[in-house]
Amino acid sequence: MKDQISVAFVGNPNCGKTTLFNAYTGANLKVANWPGVTVEKKEGSATYKGSKLKLIDLPGIYSLTSYSIEEKVSRQCIMSDDVDVIINIVDASSMERNLYLTMQLLELRKPVILALNMMDIVEERGMELDLHRLPEMLGGIPVVPVSARKRTGLDVLLHAVIHHYQEGPAEHVVTYDDNIEDKIAKLEVVIKARYPDAANLRWHAIKLLEYDEEVMKHHPVDVTAIIDRNYEKDIINQKYDYIEEVIEDCLFYKKEKLASTDRIDEVLTHRIWGIPIFLGIMALVFFLTFTVGDFLKGGFEVALGWFSVTVSNLLSGLHAAGWMNSLIVDGIIAGVGGILTFLPNIFILFLALAILEDSGYMARVAYVMDGIMGKAGLSGKAFLPMILGFGCTVPAVMATRALEHEGDRKKTILVTPFMSCSARLPIYVLFADIFFEDYAMLAAFSLYVIGVVLAILIALLSNRIFKGKSSNSLLIELPEYKSPNARTIAVYVWEKVKDYLSKAGTTIFIASIVIWFVLNFGTTGMVSDISMSFGASIGRFLVPVLAPAGLGLWQIGVALISGLSAKEVVVSSFAVLFGISNVNSAAGMMQMSEALGAYGFGPLNAYALMIFCLLYTPCMATIATIRKETNSTRWTIGMVIFQLLIAWIGAVLVYQIGSLFM
């Protein structure tokens, strides 16, 4: 026995592969109810009765052909020798479509174990599956009912893996018509002669008949005498013919019930109400983020205020050096602590997004938005990464992998950063609260709307300018609605909160120290007047550029530069710059308002600042991700310049036009 068996999780999108993977490995990979959540291959390990297993979670695929990036990732992995066993996870409530991939996997002649997930839905719908006949019709491979969510059947599945990891299907399952079978037989001889080591002749022959690009490129055989045309269509159809037989033999409808999903869809995907309902839902998400978040925030502020004073007293009590006290209290606590008080808002935002993603509504948004996105030459599917952008730009950019066309992908990556991410939230909460009082929520909400509208406009414009081939070929599965799973939501939100806390502990912590340093030291050493500091010199450099946007203060220059490390740092910079220990409290806001007011900085300047923060480069992590995903340094640099330019133009327009009226 090998010392480690490697097992790949293969199946259609949204059939529960990652849920199962998490259940075995204790990982907390993101799970949600829309097709295409997993875009990367992930590995983990498990042991079962002393056997070590390497588990590989793959992006969902509908077939072994390779259209999109995710499909290529999965196919390459499955075909490689690294995979000993395939666990084919099948959504039992959509057997007919799921079995197509199964048929292709069986042709690989690798050991396949079928995991039947979502059996509870099958029962709910009044259907029954013949679990004896099904394996018979699938070449005798083991078929194990599991529930990834309820964690049942997991041991049985691993048991099957250990015991069948060397057995493939007994014989080929789908027999094609005589003409094709004849050609397969002839091709097998030719392939055998050309590649004596070829492990799977039948599969190779079938792929040649389908004109499979990769097989023809990597294992070319001269077969012009045998293959007169592309047989892909025939092969697909005949696989489905066989699947229909399987369904007829194994699946019984006791009574057919109208799925509640269809009734919900009558409302949510309504031809007229679809878009207003979507806008309403998003408005509700942000309303909750601001109101409930602000409501919860109070406790955090009191705690931070107490902590700040206690530490300061403690340090003076210990006769710590003045600079030490200043670094800890004015630098670290003001910078990091200030950010922590926004945690309730962040928490509510991600909670709302998690519920949205797990309900099944996301895929409907692709349909609802398809018309508008179509005008920008994109399919409605491109809107999904954009929604994720409300949470964090980094995973949103990665989610564009689900788009089939490279041009669509680049365009979506270009506009996704304009969707206002959670890191920009503290800036809005703070500045809107200080300068717009009763209209704070309206001001903040307007920024979200401007972000979305601008993203769509830019996509529209780039479509006009670059006249790219408009693919506009929406094709997305609409999953069943389900009530969000508490565990899934808890894991999702906890992961995001953890990210936020660790960002506060790392990036923001370091940025706060650096900012404190550049503000307290100058060419002459430690300075008592911060206008003599390094920071002031750097910031002054930007003053002429930012002045037309009403942002001509060196402090703002410093805050915006440091905001490139992470957008929250804009807020911590202001806290450190103006020496405000508890920036998000009423007293802190008052202090900030007075400090800025002394420079003539009013609501219009604040709005220009928020616009600039909405539009300029989100953060270093985003730049790195975009570089990785586009694989082009030139494109990435061009994008950063574009964002800075758009931000500057936007802020200048707001300030100049606003000045005419105020």
Next chain:
Amino acid sequence: MRLYDGAIGQSYQVVDLGLEDNITRRLESLGINEGTRVEIFNKKRNGAVIIKVRGTRWAIGKQVAKGIDVKEIAQ
């Protein structure tokens, strides 16, 4: 007629797929082939449709819906 011209609630049978090769193959591997029964669940003015095929719901864009030739199934 094309799927694009179909009516909500009506069932059709696919007669021909007249799209770019890669989209056609994709549809076929999803189980939308000649002879497959398709039910239109919902439709928008711009032509995107929601259909049910082999027990699965799909949202399909205008261009794709225009490329699928269907005939009505008597109910």
